[in-house]
Amino acid sequence: MTAPHADQLIDGYLARIQAAAGDLPAGARNELLDDMRSHIAEARSREQEETDAMILNILDRLGEPAVVVTEARERLGILPSALYRPGLLEIAAVFLVVLIWPIGVVLLWISPAWNGRDKLIGSLAPLGGYIGLYAAAVVATHTRGCGQIIDQAGHVLRNTCTGASDVPGILSALLTIVIFGLPLFGMLYLAIRLPLSRQRQLAAA
């Protein structure tokens, strides 16, 4: 064995494929990586003696990671985000995801400007706000509920009215954060990810 750097070379190549394929769907990216691994294993098994130069030749013939990933993108019909300019669709998606969640989410997932993870965070954060609003309503009705304990003669023994002031301060503070904070976070996150993802793509290209 005279290939002391074989694993290092191969891992480096696969890492470059993975980085270049950052905007591919996870399934397609993993399949590509699996194919590359199988190919390298097959090519290595065909050589009598393994050397670093032989590994380098295998990787050279496989091709530049950017070229292979570009091919994958084209065969899958994915528009590279580097060439995609965010526009009205993205602006509408960012606002509607907070104001009219179902419509905003549809626009968000239509847009190619964000990757899957960004879309998931952008969809769930404002939804958390809605859930918080619902939780606040439930808490309010529960704590404001009134009841009376009446004895057999009809005398009111005790009022069981409770007021909104009984909602613990921490809970209401938490709910405020959830209701206003999460949608705001979702909006800001999506807005920030727009230019960032473009730069990342340009850097990778």
Place this chain on the structure above:
Amino acid sequence: MPADGLVSQMRRGALEYCVMALIVKTPRYAYELIEALGKTGLLTTEGTLYPLLSRLRRDGLVKTDWRESTDGPPRRYYELTAEGRRALTAFKNEWTGFRGAVDKILQEGKTS
């Protein structure tokens, strides 16, 4: 060279049918396909074959299965589906007509 883009597009388009033609009789694994295509000069960057194969599989034109091998690691074999056969036959017909038409005009241009 202005024809560069066109030729590479044509080669790219024809390549998927060449791959299908290579597995029309017997299933083969990717490395075999690369060896066969490498001799023809149709495939210069070996890694680009894999996205093509994924695409064919997604489109239901080929199906795959992993098989153990005695002389190497497990191999994923690619086999043409019935739909793949239909697509290949349709391409062959188109291609023959196209090639004939272009050849005819190119020949006429030469002799006139």
